[in-house]
Amino acid sequence: MSHTAPRVLVVEDEAAIRELLVLTLRQGGFEPALAASAEEAVNEIRRELPAVLLLDLMLPGTSGLALAKRLRADERTRTLPIIMVTARAEEQDRVQGLEIGADDYVVKPFSPKELVARLRAVLRRRAPHHSGEVVEIGAVRLDPGAHSVTCGGQPRNLGPTEFTLLQFLMHHPNRVFSRDQLLDALRGDHSFIGERTIDVYVRRLRLGLGPYGETLIETVRGLGYKLVAAKA
Amino acid sequence: MSHTAPRVLVVEDEAAIRELLVLTLRQGGFEPALAASAEEAVNEIRRELPAVLLLDLMLPGTSGLALAKRLRADERTRTLPIIMVTARAEEQDRVQGLEIGADDYVVKPFSPKELVARLRAVLRRRAPHHSGEVVEIGAVRLDPGAHSVTCGGQPRNLGPTEFTLLQFLMHHPNRVFSRDQLLDALRGDHSFIGERTIDVYVRRLRLGLGPYGETLIETVRGLGYKLVAAKA
């Protein structure tokens, strides 16, 4: 699978600014998607989850703030990074934005360089999943910051995909995930990868975890896989 | 995966493309239904509501767009997922599609894999895991999310069918179900399985529950089985 440009959904009602943003984003190596209203944005997001949302706060109809709240309430879009676009650096806007958990904001007029830089920063921050928090279950320890995994103190070497897979499972222990769901977690919504490929990654992950692998990751026949936390 | 293939209604006037779609859908584990026009589609939908609609925008007579709007206006079909099929990724088509709230769209020519992937994604999105809550009766605890069952703290291993059977019974304790009813609960309405097979699954479930099995699931002679909740 080719490394595709991150999809950035622009929610902006003024056509002129939209055009400007599209050019800037293309130039910066992003794939722009467009929505002129909150409603269009919702549809577009339902269609395909973008990597980042570039959101104008001042929209006709449903405001950008309301949209952001709505997205934060939905499981699927809860962690979607949002960059606010505000006309002025008003204290009120900033406070509101931070309340709903916007990841960053830019102030009009903004320079293309600044915009691209902030987008990259947000993506970089999100890339190692949920911040750099160390997760530990049983004898297995995963450190996103160091990109390292240890089993009972023994350092283990995992490939990128196996690492991400383990990270996802450790964030949701004792829960069964279908192959489809795991594919979503690894490659996003619209990957054309066969489900059976997950089997192979699970196997590689089990091997990578050494003796712990077999007991830690359980197969649930007909459903998928789950990571079992050790019982008390 | 549910054992019944999701029904996909294909609305497409070109016979050649219809055939191609039918093959692709069968291959992908779906059950295709066909309509050559918007009118046929309406009839087919009235007859039996499909899981997804695969809708060509360019149709003779009533256009696909008009059909989509009509479906969105009707209470019964408002939430029916629609995937548009467009000849080209024309901006106008896309905007129109998003306006009526299409869930996704594919562009001709499309790859079978892509189509199947998008169908699955849409279905997954609509039914975000039918998991639900933990049920607990007496010493028996059933966790759908983890797909795990414990008896007095002891983890028990049940096959898929036994698990589903137990789940159904725990949701309706102290009530007798005929073998027919239990078959419906397990395999859906139209299964050709002999009733006696239920006996075997009840036995397997009793065995799977260990010492609790015999007392928990009671035989009601001439009627069927019931799960008895502990007496006060």
Next chain:
DNA sequence: CCGGCCTGTCACAGCCCTGTAACAATCCGC
């Protein structure tokens, strides 16, 4: 350019699950 790593797919073997049949055990009315 080369070599190594990662990715995604396939084929095949093996196991589990499924559904059925046959037989044993139990229950009920008489």
Next chain:
DNA sequence: GCGGATTGTTACAGGGCTGTGACAGGCCGG
């Protein structure tokens, strides 16, 4: 207690699902 009906138990064939090893292609660094 007897006989028929109902249920419990076991064994088994077939199919489906998963584990596993191998392999081609892509990407990247040397």
